[in-house]
Amino acid sequence: MKKASLLLLTMLISVALAIAGYRYIDNKENEPDSSAGNLSLNFSDSPVRPGSPAANLDFVKASATVTPAVVHIKTLYTRASSGAGNPFFELFGMPQNSAPARGSGSGVIITPDGYIVTNNHVIENASAIAVTLPDKRSYEAKLIGRDPSTDLALVKVEATNLPVVPIGNSDNVQVGEWVLAVGYPLSLNSTVTAGIISAKGRSIGILNRPSQDSYADPSETAANTAIESFIQTDAAINPGNSGGALVNTAGQLIGINAAIASQTGSYAGYGFAIPANLMQKVVGDFRKYGEVRRGYLGVSFPAPAVEDQILRERGIDPASVRGVYILGVEPGSGAAAAGLKEGDIIQSIDGARVTSSAELSERVARHHPGDKVQLSYLRNGRTANAGVVLKGEEAATAVASTGLEARLGASFAPVPDNVKQRYRLKSGLYITELQKGGFFDSAGIPRGTIITNVNGKPVDSLADLNNALNASRSGSVRIDGITPDGTGFVFSFPLGT
Numbered sequence: 001m002k003k004a005s006l007l008l009l010t011m012l013i014s015v016a017l018a019i020a021g022y023r024y025i026d027n028k029e030n031e032p033d034s035s036a037g038n039l040s041l042n043f044s045d046s047p048v049r050p051g052s053p054a055a056n057l058d059f060v061k062a063s064a065t066v067t068p069a070v071v072h073i074k075t076l077y078t079r080a081s082s083g084a085g086n087p088f089f090e091l092f093g094m095p096q097n098s099a100p101a102r103g104s105g106s107g108v109i110i111t112p113d114g115y116i117v118t119n120n121h122v123i124e125n126a127s128a129i130a131v132t133l134p135d136k137r138s139y140e141a142k143l144i145g146r147d148p149s150t151d152l153a154l155v156k157v158e159a160t161n162l163p164v165v166p167i168g169n170s171d172n173v174q175v176g177e178w179v180l181a182v183g184y185p186l187s188l189n190s191t192v193t194a195g196i197i198s199a200k201g202r203s204i205g206i207l208n209r210p211s212q213d214s215y216a217d218p219s220e221t222a223a224n225t226a227i228e229s230f231i232q233t234d235a236a237i238n239p240g241n242s243g244g245a246l247v248n249t250a251g252q253l254i255g256i257n258a259a260i261a262s263q264t265g266s267y268a269g270y271g272f273a274i275p276a277n278l279m280q281k282v283v284g285d286f287r288k289y290g291e292v293r294r295g296y297l298g299v300s301f302p303a304p305a306v307e308d309q310i311l312r313e314r315g316i317d318p319a320s321v322r323g324v325y326i327l328g329v330e331p332g333s334g335a336a337a338a339g340l341k342e343g344d345i346i347q348s349i350d351g352a353r354v355t356s357s358a359e360l361s362e363r364v365a366r367h368h369p370g371d372k373v374q375l376s377y378l379r380n381g382r383t384a385n386a387g388v389v390l391k392g393e394e395a396a397t398a399v400a401s402t403g404l405e406a407r408l409g410a411s412f413a414p415v416p417d418n419v420k421q422r423y424r425l426k427s428g429l430y431i432t433e434l435q436k437g438g439f440f441d442s443a444g445i446p447r448g449t450i451i452t453n454v455n456g457k458p459v460d461s462l463a464d465l466n467n468a469l470n471a472s473r474s475g476s477v478r479i480d481g482i483t484p485d486g487t488g489f490v491f492s493f494p495l496g497t
Contacts, residue, residue: 059180063192065251068163070244071133072184073118073141073155075103075126100127106183106244107131107155108253109164110283114139114157117283118243119258120146123153131157134190145286149294150227150365151258152279153243154286165245168252170275171352173197173231181235181257181271183244195235202272203228203358229362230272231255237271246273255279281366295367295390298333299326299340300439301357310442323347323378324360327442338375338386345378364390409438412462415450423482425450427458429465445491448484 078100105122109115116131123129129141139157146153177197185191233246237260246255255273285292301324302310308318311325323345329336346360347353350373354360367373369392376385415428428450434441451459454468455478469477479491 059178059192059194059249062180062247062249062251063182066165066180066182066245066247066253067190067192068134069109069165070182070184070190071107071109071116071131072190073105073107073116073122073243074130074132075105075123076128076130077101077103077125078127104184104187104240105242106240106257108243108245108256109162110167110253112160112162112164114159114162115144115283115287116141116155116157117256117279118153118155119256120148120151120153122243123155124148129155131155133162145290145292147282147286147292149292150274150278150282152256152274152282154283165247165253166251167276167280168248168250168254170231170254170277173200173248173254173275175200178249179233179235179254180247180249181233181237181241181244181273182247183237183241183257185236185238185240187240191241193236195233197231198234198270199232200229201356201359201362202230202232203356227278227361227365229275229278229356229358230258231275233271233273234269235271241271275362278362278366285368293368293392294365295369295371295392296333297364297373297388297390298330298335299346300328300330301326301360302442307357309444313442313444321345322355324354324357326377327439334388334391338388340375340377340386340388341379343379346375347378347383348376350374408440409435409442410440410445412451412465414460419450423450423486425452425482427460427464428452428481429459429461443491445479446484449481451479451481453480454478 103122103126105118107116107118107122110117123143124146126143129143130138131141132138137159139159141155141157144154144156175197179195179197181193181195183191231246231254235246237244237257239260241257242259244257245253246257248254254276256276256279257271257273259272261268261270261272282292307325310327311318311321316325326340326342326344326346328342329340349360349363352363354363364373367390369390372387372389374385374387376383378384410431411433413430413432415425415430420426420428429452431440431445431447431449431451434445434447451465453459454465457464457468459465459468480489481491482488
């Protein structure tokens with residue numbers, strides 16, 4: 001009996017100790033960790049900071065802020081039907097009445113009184129523009145201004161107290177940041193997609209291509225003065241999203257959706273948006289002047305596609321160039337007056353570092369004629385600074401028209417008629433000689449090349465070439481032609497900014 005009592009007592013004591021121990025451990029686990037401030041754990045499968053907007057991927061608030069102010073833009077174009085003037089249709093008495101064409105895109109309301117920003121290609125050549133809000137209110141819109149060089153346009157509707165999208169600072173955008181794309185893709189209702197910023201300062205050579213639309217006026221083909229420094233995102237963007245909003249997780253506008261990279265015409269992984277800071281300058285000019293007034297620096301630099309090649313041909317390791325390499329400085333330009341020279345490497349403008357010609361072009365394009373910008377550049381391994389007063393369009397055009405052959409480093413001659421017939425050409429200009437180290441030579445364009453079009457305009461003489469280049473204003477050029485071996489090519493590059 002005593003043994004049984006002793007055994008029972010021992011068991012009770014053991015259970016009590018166990019319960020006390022568990023409670024102690026449980027209490028210790030729930031106590032604040034005094035060493036938490038000194039301990040940082042990073043898990044490879046959890047790269048998002050707790051509490052950050054991407055931690056729970058909740059975009060509801062941002063979507064609710066933006067969606068009411070992103071509108072559906074519908075356009076109408078007057079054009080002749082495909083059978084108009086066709087003798088086959090006349091023979092069989094088929095109707096040849098004019099038939100309107102229709103287009104669709106998106107836009108972003110930026111003021112309560114009805115100013116709406118969209119893409120130039122959404123409204124270009126439209127005979128009528130209609131705007132529909134998400135709440136089904138519809139308005140006729142008036143075109144305020146459009147700029148093919150940035151693919152931006154501003155329209156206005158007569159309304160008040162409209163919802164707006166707050167505008168953020170696109171300079172603060174970071175690669176890897178979560179964003180939303182809002183618009184009307186494929187003529188669907190308002191649609192929101194999410195992704196990240198996958199790159200900045202992208203130049204893809206898409207702006208100011210000659211239009212293939214049957215309703216476009218070929219006499220209005222814009223010169224290729226494109227300013228491309230796109231924000232690249234993997235948020236789904238499809239046809240119809242053009243002119244819509246790219247916003248951050250706070251619901252602030254950081255870009256205007258403009259293009260996609262696709263072989264099929266539909267979303268294939270990458271979309272591109274015009275930075276909001278550039279948009280604000282262009283829209284501000286539209287409202288104040290009715291047109292864009294852009295300052296010009298007066299330097300030329302290699303296009304991104306051929307930059308490495310040109311640098312290597314000059315004996316320069318591309319990896320050693322941290323900035324924008326200057327190929328030439330236009331006489332009489334602001335850059336020339338400030339003492340910049342060929343071979344200088346621009347590293348920053350107004351304190352902001354630039355690593356590509358696309359970034360530099362965008363930064364300069366935010367300024368007006370007469371504005372002064374501060375440049376930091378590298379010359380012979382030493383850093384120097386210069387204040388440059390930007391010239392206006394008239395001065396830039398006057399400078400561009402001087403010494404064309406010397407400036408391009410090439411001589412030209414008309415293409416004989418028999419050669420045109422052989423290649424089925426309607427126009428053409430031979431490159432007969434190249435100056436070693438000249439611009440065309442550095443760009444890799446060989447002697448014997450036939451230039452057929454410049455900025456969408458046919459060229460048959462030096463005067464045609466001069467006029468086409470003058471029309472480019474900032475000197476950005478698209479060349480269509482045939483190499484000496486008979487291969488057709490299209491080459492876009494800037495002569496300066």
